[in-house]
Amino acid sequence: MDIFNKQESNVKSYCNSFPVLFTAAKGCWLKTDNGDRYIDFLAGAGSLNYGHNNAILKKALIDYIDKDGITHGLDMHTEAKAAFLTALRNHIFEPRNLDYKVQFTGPTGTNAVEAAMKLARKVTGRTNIVTFTNGFHGCTMGALAATGNQHHRGGSGMPLAGTSRLPYEGYAGVDGLALLETMLNDNSSGLDKPAAVLLEVVQGEGGLNVASDAWLQKLCKICKAHGILTIVDDIQAGCGRTGTFFSFEPSGIKPDMITLSKSIGGYGLPMAVVLLKPELDKWSPGEHNGTFRGNNHAFITATSAIETYWQNDDFENHIADRSQQVKKTIDRVLKRFPSLFVRTKGRGMMQGIECQRPEFASSITRHCFENGMVIETAGPNDEVVKFFSPLTISESELEQGLHIFEKAAEHVATVSTRKAS
Template sequence: MSSATALDVFDRRESEVRGYVRAFPTVFDRAAGSTLVDADGREYLDFFAGAGVLNYGHNNPAFTAALIEYLERGGIIHGLDMATSAKKAFIEAFERLVLAPRGLDHKLQFTGPTGANAVEAALKVARQATGRSNVVAFTNAFHGLSLGGLAATGNSHYRAAAGVGLDDVARLPFDSYLGPDVDTLDLFERMLDDPGSGLDLPAAVIVEAVQGEGGINVASPGWLQRLRAITEARGILLILDEIQAGVGRTGAFFAFEESGIVPDIVTVSKSISGSGLPMSLVLLRPEVDVWKPGAHTGTFRGNNLAFVSARVALETYWADGAFMDGVAAKSALLRAELDAIAAEHPEQGFVVRGRGLFYGIACDGDRTLAGRVSKAAFERGLVIETSGAHDEVLKFLPALTITEEELRRGLAIVRESLAAVLAG
C-alpha cells in the first residue's frame, strides 16, 4: 500500500485541524531512540523529538522496563490527586534530584496532563495570590492554546482561532526584539513607573528563557536577571514557562538556571515524564500556593504511569552531571556545524540561535526556505520541523540521548537538503 493510500482514512475522517501529518505524510509504526519506522519499514532519523516531549528518545528501555513491571504487578494507573506509591516515589525523587541541588523550596501542583493546563493553573494562582488580573507576556511567546495560555501567546495564527476576546494580558518586546543594542526592559520599567502609561500593575510576568515556537529566541542571563529584579521590587510574580525548554533541553534541567534567578512559579510538562506519557506540573513558592482544595482540578491529574517513568528518568539521568556533560559535547558539535552551514551560504544571511540541543537557523531572507528544507529532509529520511512567526526558522530538537554519529548523519541530510533546495 502506498503512503498516499495509507493516509486516506486520515484525510477522510480526521479533522482539518491536523497539522504535523501534513508535514510528515507517512504512517509511523514503531520507534527506538532517535529512529522512527513507518508502516512500510522505512526508517527516519528524528530531529523533532515529539516537539520536545522525547528528550530521552523513543521507547527508552529503562522506562519501558519500569512501566511493564508496574503494569504486571497491578499498580494504580488512574488516581486523580489521591496519594499513591508511584506519586510518592516521584515527589521524593524530584525533591532529592531537582529541587534540593538547586536550592529550590517550591511546592508541586499536579495539573491536567497538558502544558496548557499547567499554564492555566499558573496564571490563575498568580491572580489569586496578588488580587490583580493583568499579566505581562512577550512578543513571539507561546504558552498554549487554551484561552488563558492563548491570551499570553503572540502568534496571530493561533490567536485568530480563539473566536473570543483575549483579555488581561499586556504585550511587551522580548529580549533583542528591537535589536541587540536595545534593552527592551527599559520600556517595561518606564511603563511600570509612569502612572500615565496605561499599564496596570501586573499580577505576573510569564516568560520563556528560550522561546521555542517563537523562533528559538534566547533571553540573555542579564536580561532575565533584570526582569527578576524589576518584578521582585514591585511585588509582581515571575512565571517561567519551562514546558519545552526545560528538562535538560538547554543544557541544564531548567533553562533559567544559567541566569541564577529563582522564579515564583515554574510550569513543566512535555519531557517531564521521560517516556512521552502525558504529565504536567506547576512549581510554586510556598507563599504563592494559595489554592483552596479542588480549586483547579482535572480527571487526569494523576497519571501514575507517567509518575513511574518520570521517577526512573530522574534517577537514571540526573543523579550526577554525566548526562549534561554529554549534552554539552553534542551541543558544541551542533553549534559548530550550524555555524559552518551559515558561513557556507553568506548570501542567505542565516542566523544561528540557541543553547544546548535547542537550536535554529533563521532564514529571514527567504521565509519559505526553512519549510522547503524540512520537506526535502523528510524525503531523505529526516524529521525536522520549523518555528517562528513565519515558519522561517529550521528547528533542531533532537533527543538529548542522540549519538554523535546520528547527530552528524542528520546534519549531513540537512546540508544535502539545503543544497538541493537552493539549486532549485
C-alpha cells in the same frame, strides 16, 4: 491513509509535512509501515528528550503495570506519586537549592500555564499578566491570551484579554525592560500593575529567541521591586533541552513559579505540573483540578528519567557535547550559504538557523524528509529550521541527521542560484 483524510479534523498539522504511516520508534528513529526509517529531529516537539521507547523507562513502566500498579489516581496518595515527588526533591530541587511545592494539573502544558496564571491573580489580587512578543504558552483561552502568534490567536473566536505584551529581548531593537520599568513607575502609562510576568527563557515556537542572563536578572529585579511574580514557562525548554535541567539555571534566578510538561513525564506520557514557592500555595482544595492529574504511569517514567539521568553531571556533559556538534554544523553551513541563512539561534539542543526567506526553510525541511529525516520549522513566519533531536542521541546518529540537513541546504542553495540566474 484514507481513514485519516475522511475521519480526522482539518486541524491536524504535523502529518501534513510528514505524510507517511509510522508504525514503530526507538531512540531517535521512526519506522513506517513499508520499512522506511527516519531520524527524528522533532522529538514530539520536546516531549521525547529521552528518546522513543527508552529501554530503562519502558522496563520501569512494564514492571509497574505487571504488578497492577495504580493507573489513574485523581489526586489521591499513591506509591508512584510519592516516588516521583521524592526523586524531584532529592535530585532536582535540593542540588539546585530550590524550594517549591508541586501542583499536578491536567496533563497538558497549557493547563499548567492556566493554573499558574490563575494562582498569580489569586495571590496578588491583580488581574493583568505581562507577556512577551513571540511567546507561546498554549491554546486554551488564558494561555492563548499570553501567546503572541496570530495564527493560534485567530482560532479563539472571541477577544483575548487579561494580558499586556512587551518586547522580548532583542525584539525590533526595543529595550523592553526599560519600557516595563518606565511604565510601572508612570501612573499614566496605562499599564495595569501586573500580577505576574510570564516568559520563556528560550522561545521555542517563537523562533528560538534566547533571553540573556543579564536580561533575566534585570527582569526579576524589576518584578521584585514592584511585588510582581515571575513565571517561567519551561514546558519546551526544560528537562535538559537547553543543557541544564531548568533553562534559567545559568542566570541564577529563582522564579516564583515554573510550568513543566512535555518531557517531565519522561516517556512521552501526558503530565504537567506547576512548581510554586511555598508561600504562594493559597489554593483551596479542588479549586483547580483535572480528572487526569493523577497519571501514575507518567509518574513512574518521570521518576525513572530523573533517577537515571539527573543523579550526576554525565547527562549534562553529554548534552553539552552534542550541542557543540550541532553548533559546529550550523556555523559552517551559515558561512557556506550566506544567500540562504541569516544567523544561528537558540541554545543547547534547542538550536536552529534562521533563513533569509521562509520558503528556504520549508524547502530544506521538505528535502530532509525526502532523505530520511523528520525536522520542522519555528518562528513567526516559519523561517527557522529547528534542530530538536532526543537528548539521548549518539554522536554518530546526530552526525547522520546533520549531514542530511547540510545536503538539503546545499540542494536548496543550488536550486536558488539557478532560479536567480
